[in-house]
Amino acid sequence: MVPSHQLETALWLESDRMGYMLDLLDEKSLANQRDVVRNERRQRYDNVPYGRERFAVAEALYPEGHPYRYLTIGRHEDLEAAGVADVQGFFRKWYVPSNATLTIAGDFEPEQAKALVQKWFGTFPTLPQPAHQQIGTPALTQTVRRELDDPFARLYRIHYAWHSPPRLGGGDIELEVLADVLGSSGWGRLYKALVLEDKSAQSVSAYQGGAGHSGTFHVIVDLKPGQDPVKAELTIRRELEKILREPVSDAELKRVVVGTESSFVWGLEDVMGRVERLQYFNHYARDPGYANTYLQRLRAVTPQRVREVANQWLVKPHAEILTKPAAPAAGPPEGTGPKGPGASAKAEGTGVKKPAEAGDAAGKKKPAADAAGTDAAAKKKPAAADKPADAAGAEKPAPKKPADKPADAAAAKEG
Amino acid sequence: MKTTITLSLLALSAAVAACKPKTATQEPVEQPSTAPVATAPSDTEAAPPPANWPDEPYRATRPTAGQVAELKLPQVETFKLDNGLEVYLVRNDKLPTVYMNFEFDFGAVSDPKTQVGLHSICLDLLDEGTKNLDKVAWEEKQADHAVSVSAGAGSDTSNLNVRSLKRELPAALDLLAEMLREPGMREADFERLKDRRKASIAQAKGNPGSIAGRVIGPLLWGADHPYGRIETDKTIDAVQLKDCAKVVGKLKPGGARLWVVGQISQDEIKQELASRLPEWKGKAPAKVNVAAAKPRLGSVFFVHVKDAPQSSVYVGHAGPKRNATDYEATDLMAEILGGSFSSRINMNLREDKGYTYGGRAGFGYRRAGSTFAASSQVRTDATGPSLREIAKEIATMRTTDAKPDELFRVQEGALLALPAEFDTPTSTLMAFRQLKFFGLPLDWYDGYQKRLRAVDIAAVRKAAEKHLRAKDFVVLVVGDANKVLGDLDAIATEKLFGAGGVVVLDADAQPTKRPTE
Numbered sequence: 019m020v021p022s023h024q025l026e027t028a029l030w031l032e033s034d035r036m037g038y039m040l041d042l043l044d045e046k047s048l049a050n051q052r053d054v055v056r057n058e059r060r061q062r063y064d065n066v067p068y069g070r071e072r073f074a075v076a077e078a079l080y081p082e083g084h085p086y087r088y089l090t091i092g093r094h095e096d097l098e099a100a101g102v103a104d105v106q107g108f109f110r111k112w113y114v115p116s117n118a119t120l121t122i123a124g125d126f127e128p129e130q131a132k133a134l135v136q137k138w139f140g141t142f143p144t145l146p147q148p149a150h151q152q153i154g155t156p157a158l159t160q161t162v163r164r165e166l167d168d169p170f171a172r173l174y175r176i177h178y179a180w181h182s183p184p185r186l187g188g189g190d191i192e193l194e195v196l197a198d199v200l201g202s203s204g205w206g207r208l209y210k211a212l213v214l215e216d217k218s219a220q221s222v223s224a225y226q227g228g229a230g231h232s233g234t235f236h237v238i239v240d241l242k243p244g245q246d247p248v249k250a251e252l253t254i255r256r257e258l259e260k261i262l263r264e265p266v267s268d269a270e271l272k273r274v275v276v277g278t279e280s281s282f283v284w285g286l287e288d289v290m291g292r293v294e295r296l297q298y299f300n301h302y303a304r305d306p307g308y309a310n311t312y313l314q315r316l317r318a319v320t321p322q323r324v325r326e327v328a329n330q331w332l333v334k335p336h337a338e339i340l341t342k343p344a345a346p347a348a349g350p351p352e353g354t355g356p357k358g359p360g361a362s363a364k365a366e367g368t369g370v371k372k373p374a375e376a377g378d379a380a381g382k383k384k385p386a387a388d389a390a391g392t393d394a395a396a397k398k399k400p401a402a403a404d405k406p407a408d409a410a411g412a413e414k415p416a417p418k419k420p421a422d423k424p425a426d427a428a429a430a431k432e433g
Numbered sequence: 434m435k436t437t438i439t440l441s442l443l444a445l446s447a448a449v450a451a452c453k454p455k456t457a458t459q460e461p462v463e464q465p466s467t468a469p470v471a472t473a474p475s476d477t478e479a480a481p482p483p484a485n486w487p488d489e490p491y492r493a494t495r496p497t498a499g500q501v502a503e504l505k506l507p508q509v510e511t512f513k514l515d516n517g518l519e520v521y522l523v524r525n526d527k528l529p530t531v532y533m534n535f536e537f538d539f540g541a542v543s544d545p546k547t548q549v550g551l552h553s554i555c556l557d558l559l560d561e562g563t564k565n566l567d568k569v570a571w572e573e574k575q576a577d578h579a580v581s582v583s584a585g586a587g588s589d590t591s592n593l594n595v596r597s598l599k600r601e602l603p604a605a606l607d608l609l610a611e612m613l614r615e616p617g618m619r620e621a622d623f624e625r626l627k628d629r630r631k632a633s634i635a636q637a638k639g640n641p642g643s644i645a646g647r648v649i650g651p652l653l654w655g656a657d658h659p660y661g662r663i664e665t666d667k668t669i670d671a672v673q674l675k676d677c678a679k680v681v682g683k684l685k686p687g688g689a690r691l692w693v694v695g696q697i698s699q700d701e702i703k704q705e706l707a708s709r710l711p712e713w714k715g716k717a718p719a720k721v722n723v724a725a726a727k728p729r730l731g732s733v734f735f736v737h738v739k740d741a742p743q744s745s746v747y748v749g750h751a752g753p754k755r756n757a758t759d760y761e762a763t764d765l766m767a768e769i770l771g772g773s774f775s776s777r778i779n780m781n782l783r784e785d786k787g788y789t790y791g792g793r794a795g796f797g798y799r800r801a802g803s804t805f806a807a808s809s810q811v812r813t814d815a816t817g818p819s820l821r822e823i824a825k826e827i828a829t830m831r832t833t834d835a836k837p838d839e840l841f842r843v844q845e846g847a848l849l850a851l852p853a854e855f856d857t858p859t860s861t862l863m864a865f866r867q868l869k870f871f872g873l874p875l876d877w878y879d880g881y882q883k884r885l886r887a888v889d890i891a892a893v894r895k896a897a898e899k900h901l902r903a904k905d906f907v908v909l910v911v912g913d914a915n916k917v918l919g920d921l922d923a924i925a926t927e928k929l930f931g932a933g934g935v936v937v938l939d940a941d942a943q944p945t946k947r948p949t950e
Binding site: 021030037103172 | 480481482483484485486487489492495496498499500501525528529530568569571572573575576577578579598601625628629631632633635636638639640641642739740741742743783784785787788789790810811812849851852853856857858859860
């Protein structure tokens with residue numbers, strides 16, 4: 019985002035990056051950024067609850083060689099191994115005008131903006147468009163079930179994930195409807211069953227996470243301390259079976275449609291929301307004006323059709339990743355118990371690293387696979403509008419949150 | 434040619450790694466068995482040769498930007514309702530939406546010491562339903578109209594929020610009125626909300642980042658300070674349903690503020706509210722005076738998290754109030770030190786040393802005052818060195834002048850950020866709301882550009898000398914005792930941050946035994 023009088027500055031910078039960035043790439047600058055990305059990985063995956071789980075889900079869903087098997091953040095050992103030549107090769111292949119789309123929104127005269135784009139990008143060479151391989155939706159031959167120990171988790175997490183259609187591919191909207199019917203806070207079926215009736219769940223979410231090649235449908239439930247995961251899984255299965263058996267109600271469907279329409283409207287307020295919407299539809303549907311088609315498709319969904327799509331995708335083998343929490347640190351560490359820091363009381367099974375444990379920085383056993391940016395992008399509906407800040411808004415450290423800036427700079431790659 | 438390079442590299446190196454085929458050992462049991470799919474590009478695929486990018490000399494020079502327009506803020510309309518509610522309206526006729534935020538001057542600062550969480554729990558309970566609509570019916574009704582009616586308490590204020598498309602506003606306000614007139618306040622919802630908070634606290638004690646966020650408050654503000662108290666199972670258990678009736682009873686219009694943005698006029702607001710809430714009268718509580726921060730200076734506080742690959746580190750102390758006359762100079766000084774990407778702390782810890790993904794410093798303004806903190810999540814083995822670098826940067830900021838290019842950058846940055854801060858009617862409304870929250874006049878932004886431009890190097894230095902401490906800081910480190918305590922002992926012995934030594938705490942900020950070797 020730049021003030022409107024600085025539009026040309028932004029085009030100058032971006033064109034400079036596209037054409038001339040490699041001139042300044044060397045071992046030293048790469049080495050520093052390698053550290054930075056590894057620190058990012060530590061901060062966002064290795065040092066937080068449920069970070070391991072993200073790798074495990076992707077690893078369960080995608081086979082070796084599939085690009086979605088590896089989260090965009092990368093594995094420590096691969097980051098270490100990436101050399102200047104790798105970066106150059108990647109950059110030269112992908113970061114070319116024929117593979118890029120520029121979307122501009124804001125306060126300017128279109129003709130003037132076009133002339134500026136021509137000035138800064140128009141003389142760039144026409145390079146071959148890199149081949150985008152077509153990868154169909156993978157199919158699991160059997161359900162993959164895995165339990166993980168997570169030293170930072172304190173709540174048991176049940177995460178089911180199915181392969182599903184790609185973004186804006188056929189069936190995706192029906193699965194979005196289904197996700198809302200299952201997971202909406204307050205009225206969603208799983209929310210009602212697990213949070214309100216059983217009172218066993220801390221949170222429930224369900225979403226259709228589309229990506230370019232194929233998508234994933236997720237159901238995630240965090241349990242309150244001391245709750246029985248077996249019982250919760252039975253409830254989840256009961257609700258899923260019902261979804262497969264009976265159409266959703268007209269009222270449920272209508273709620274999702276009106277909610278999505280409303281979020282489209284809210285999403286129009288800020289410039290970033292508009293530019294992202296155009297880019298999103300252009301990228302996934304090859305049509306920046308796809309919003310109207312999208313809404314038409316949404317309004318045409320029927321309860322029967324939702325059931326059919328559910329029976330097409332959610333009956334297939336899938337991934338079931340269970341995160342077992344570690345026990346809270348017991349009082350003053352050590353003293354009476356076994357010697358050595360961290361030998362304090364912990365839940366059975368935690369601490370001892372099994373060979374299959376994912377996400378271990380040093381581990382060279384199992385590839386700590388990663389779910390290809392799909393998860394970060396996943397929850398983002400095309401029209402998601404941010405709620406205006408409320409209560410705490412005025413009380414947060416006043417105007418700026420500088421720490422966000424480094425993170426934001428890098429966030430682009432996560433989706 | 435320039436400095437944007439490193440940012441994009443960051444994205445690239447990760448992407449490169451993600452594209453490489455993996456050769457690690459297979460774990461047959463837990464490998465997904467799948468039908469064959471296309472594989473990723475192989476290592477041997479030749480990278481394209483360097484392309485012929487044009488050598489155009491004009492690219493070496495930054496284009497000359499047009500003139501920055503003087504800031505002209507959208508108007509805020511202010512008026513008062515008969516029941517004493519002050520209304521602030523920013524109209525937006527471009528979109529058929531309405532957002533309303535009722536703001537009351539009470540919140541967690543009014544929680545009794547033994548019932549930390551009281552106001553927040555009770556306001557959360559308020560939007561769980563009404564007498565006639567249980568939780569599910571209440572949520573369904575909102576979803577049927579795609580509206581949101583909610584309540585919540587912050588530390589100094591409590592809020593009611595209504596968010597709706599214009600055409601659904603009557604339905605939304607019906608729900609608001611029903612919620613205020615006949616709130617549900619059910620025991621079952623109350624117990625569920627309390628359990629939920631306890632579970633959140635349990636999870637918050639699980640990793641360094643969230644533990645640090647929990648513990649830093651009592652250290653910087655003081656454990657008994659209204660901003661420094663922390664919620665525990667015990668304080669939650671002490672809250673009773675009957676207490677909530679009293680809290681909710683404080684939501685009166687007299688002296689409270691209503692912030693509105695959207696496709697709506699003064700008259701419509703008056704009519705829509707008066708027709709639904711004719712009996713809503715009475716005075717809201719006056720704002721509570723909160724004392725200055727009483728930070729626990731001079732010690733290195735430490736919380737142990739086994740096997741943490743990074744430590745969360747904070748170095749801080751108390752700061753000035755938001756309405757201090759040198760606010761702009763203080764702000765620009767903090768921006769140079771740790772506010773922006775190109776700040777000294779970030780450039781040092783991240784770009785030069787590679788200790789972290791990001792480091793920052795700044796003043797966190799609350800209604801009653803501020804605290805200063807430099808913070809980062811740093812690689813475990815870089816914990817001690819990071820603290821030393823932070824100490825150095827703070828001292829340098831105090832004892833030497835900022836460079837002209839540093840000042841220029843943050844000054845221009847603040848000026849050029851203004852259009853984005855007022856990008857939408859909603860952000861405009863929020864900016865005004867914040868002024869009012871801090872007791873600043875609504876015309877505070879008049880002359881703000883001039884005040885920013887007037888800050889010179891001497892003013893930055895003066896602000897640093899006045900608002901950054903020369904000695905005795907609050908230091909908090911959350912990380913793996915095995916790997917960082919040695920460094921912390923050395924730092925404490927040197928009295929780098931004061932003479933208080935290393936103090937080991939638990940995740941509730943209570944003193945605990947030192948983890949043994």
